[in-house]
Amino acid sequence: MNWKTRYATFCVVGLCFFGVYLFILDIFSSCTLESAAIWEKTNSTSILHLRKQMEFDKTRDCSCPSKSIGPLDKNTRQRQKKEYTEWEHQESKMAEPMTLCPAMSPIQYLGSGITVEPLKYVRIVGIKIHPALQTNKEVTIILTSRHSLGQLYVESSTITDSLQIAIHGNGSCQLSINTEKINDMNTALSHLAYYSTEHDIRQRDYIDVSIQDFVVVINILIQRHHVPRLYDPGPGNDINRKVTIVAKTFNRYDCVNKLISSINHFYPKMTILIADDSETKQKLNGTNVKHFLMPFKEGYSAGKNLLVSQVRTKYFVWVDDDFVFTNYTILERFVEKLESPTAELDLVAGLISNMKGIAMEDIIKDGWSDVEYVKGQDGGCLFRRKLPVTKVKEFPNCKLKDMVINFFMAKTDAVRNVGFDLVFERIAHREFFIDALGYLRIAQCDDVIIQHRGEGKNKDYKHYRLMENQMKARAAYAERILFKNNLQCFQPWNPIFSSFMKNKKV
Numbered sequence: 001m002n003w004k005t006r007y008a009t010f011c012v013v014g015l016c017f018f019g020v021y022l023f024i025l026d027i028f029s030s031c032t033l034e035s036a037a038i039w040e041k042t043n044s045t046s047i048l049h050l051r052k053q054m055e056f057d058k059t060r061d062c063s064c065p066s067k068s069i070g071p072l073d074k075n076t077r078q079r080q081k082k083e084y085t086e087w088e089h090q091e092s093k094m095a096e097p098m099t100l101c102p103a104m105s106p107i108q109y110l111g112s113g114i115t116v117e118p119l120k121y122v123r124i125v126g127i128k129i130h131p132a133l134q135t136n137k138e139v140t141i142i143l144t145s146r147h148s149l150g151q152l153y154v155e156s157s158t159i160t161d162s163l164q165i166a167i168h169g170n171g172s173c174q175l176s177i178n179t180e181k182i183n184d185m186n187t188a189l190s191h192l193a194y195y196s197t198e199h200d201i202r203q204r205d206y207i208d209v210s211i212q213d214f215v216v217v218i219n220i221l222i223q224r225h226h227v228p229r230l231y232d233p234g235p236g237n238d239i240n241r242k243v244t245i246v247a248k249t250f251n252r253y254d255c256v257n258k259l260i261s262s263i264n265h266f267y268p269k270m271t272i273l274i275a276d277d278s279e280t281k282q283k284l285n286g287t288n289v290k291h292f293l294m295p296f297k298e299g300y301s302a303g304k305n306l307l308v309s310q311v312r313t314k315y316f317v318w319v320d321d322d323f324v325f326t327n328y329t330i331l332e333r334f335v336e337k338l339e340s341p342t343a344e345l346d347l348v349a350g351l352i353s354n355m356k357g358i359a360m361e362d363i364i365k366d367g368w369s370d371v372e373y374v375k376g377q378d379g380g381c382l383f384r385r386k387l388p389v390t391k392v393k394e395f396p397n398c399k400l401k402d403m404v405i406n407f408f409m410a411k412t413d414a415v416r417n418v419g420f421d422l423v424f425e426r427i428a429h430r431e432f433f434i435d436a437l438g439y440l441r442i443a444q445c446d447d448v449i450i451q452h453r454g455e456g457k458n459k460d461y462k463h464y465r466l467m468e469n470q471m472k473a474r475a476a477y478a479e480r481i482l483f484k485n486n487l488q489c490f491q492p493w494n495p496i497f498s499s500f501m502k503n504k505k506v
């Protein structure tokens with residue numbers, strides 16, 4: 001192995017030091033700088049190549065299995081492509097930058113971590129040229145703002161004024177410093193600043209830094225600060241100040257009244273919000289209840305959004321209208337988990353027990369708990385994924401999951417940020433969790449249990465909510481999922497799809 005390969009290294013993010021450079025200094029001194037530079041030059045093409053190489057898991061591609069739903073018809077697919085391109089553009093703005101730290105480079109720099117508010121200054125710290133570059137002839141360093149989103153400066157001071165350097169382009173997108181003295185250049189570089197010239201909330205600028213044949217790229221994140229939004233939990237650690245219970249009901253007053261009465265029994269001071277899109281409205285029984293009347297059949301997601309928008313506490317509990325609280329429904333245990341600063345959970349589900357008192361993780365037999373999204377050339381795919389059980393370190397009775405049941409406590413703001421998609425009118429439970437992938441850290445714990453009455457599913461209810469005998473409605477529903485999540489296909493997680501599974505086309 002020759003020395004060039006031995007010390008070939010790069011870092012993707014973090015501080016790119018001339019550690020490598022120093023290491024090889026003894027060998028380096030016998031080489032010319034030019035020969036080192038020839039070894040590898042990087043450009044955006046080679047970075048792209050590295051990005052491709054990075055992808056490891058090629059085991060699953062997006063060829064749709066026969067037991068799946070999709071794809072969309074050609075015309076719809078065309079429209080989807082256009083929408084997807086827009087989405088992808090926005091998403092790419094959030095991508096981590098890749099910074100290649102070249103071997104044997106005499107330039108030290110920060111690979112990432114410089115941030116600035118729009119229309120403000122930041123010092124570009126960390127750039128230094130190694131003195132071994134000293135050549136007794138003039139050298140020039142050139143810094144260029146690649147997207148012209150800012151101006152580069154050398155700050156004036158008695159120190160910088162006394163340096164033997166020539167600066168060109170001070171206050172423009174391209175700045176150069178010319179000198180015979182590397183030490184003077186380094187002093188000037190320690191006074192380097194960047195002024196962001198565009199008013200935007202989030203952008204990234206790249207600064208190409210070149211000296212002789214060496215080039216490195218620095219990135220600067222231009223971003224507005226986020227303003228904190230805090231909830232006052234009130235004095236005395238009162239759970240009623242922290243938690244609101246919400247439920248959506250439809251044509252099931254007997255159910256929802258039993259739920260309210262059970263909550264009033266165990267948490268007499270806790271606020272309950274009920275969204276109601278029943279056909280003939282009735283008054284609700286119980287105390288601390290806010291009854292939100294919605295137009296008939298307005299829908300499940302609309303109800304959820306309405307409810308979450310009306311929560312005034314840091315956390316809320318979601319329950320279905322056919323659940324009842326028992327003495328095992330201990331909400332304090334949910335709060336404890338959400339408040340753990342290290343577990344960092346956003347949403348914690350409990351268990352559901354049937355009328356015989358048997359507690360289960362899901363109402364549906366063999367329900368999904370983990371999801372895999374595969375990015376395909378021509379749209380992605382959603383598959384069920386069977387992951388090994390991962391326990392929450394702080395709470396060994398909790399498992400991390402992608403999807404949980406309809407009984408959970410969550411951080412209000414975290415759920416608001418995901419939202420409930422109104423595209424889904426009747427059934428939107430697992431769909432919410434698909435939207436929440438990558439946004440919410442979710443667990444299910446076995447020490448909070450609610451009872452599912454599993455009755456009262458009257459004929460009307462089945463007809464509307466479960467889309468019974470409504471093939472058209474089901475097909476439309478499947479089509480919406482395909483479009484919305486930019487999918488070629490998905491494996492059905494809901495029994496309502498099974499009827500048109502054989503006929504794969506939607």
Ligand SMILES: *[C@@H]1O[C@H](CO)[C@@H](O)[C@H](O)[C@H]1NC(C)=O
Binds near residue numbers: 043045
């Ligand atoms: C970029 O680098 C690659 C390999 O390192 C090389 O093949 C390609 O010609 C370079 N492209 C440009 C525009 O310099």
Ligand SMILES: *[C@@H]1O[C@H](CO)[C@@H](O)[C@H](O)[C@H]1NC(C)=O
Binds near residue numbers: 154171
């Ligand atoms: C560069 O421009 C800034 C802003 O106009 C100025 O404050 C500074 O003195 C200039 N630096 C030098 C070295 O002239």
Ligand SMILES: *[C@@H]1O[C@H](CO)[C@@H](O)[C@H](O)[C@H]1NC(C)=O
Binds near residue numbers: 253254257258284285
């Ligand atoms: C609700 O209250 C009314 C009168 O206050 C009572 O007649 C009715 O039975 C109650 N319903 C339930 C489900 O408790």
Ligand SMILES: *[C@@H]1O[C@H](CO)[C@@H](O)[C@H](O)[C@H]1NC(C)=O
Binds near residue numbers: 327328
């Ligand atoms: C709940 O109540 C039942 C009987 O009513 C009792 O056996 C059980 O221990 C109680 N559980 C808790 C957690 O208090």
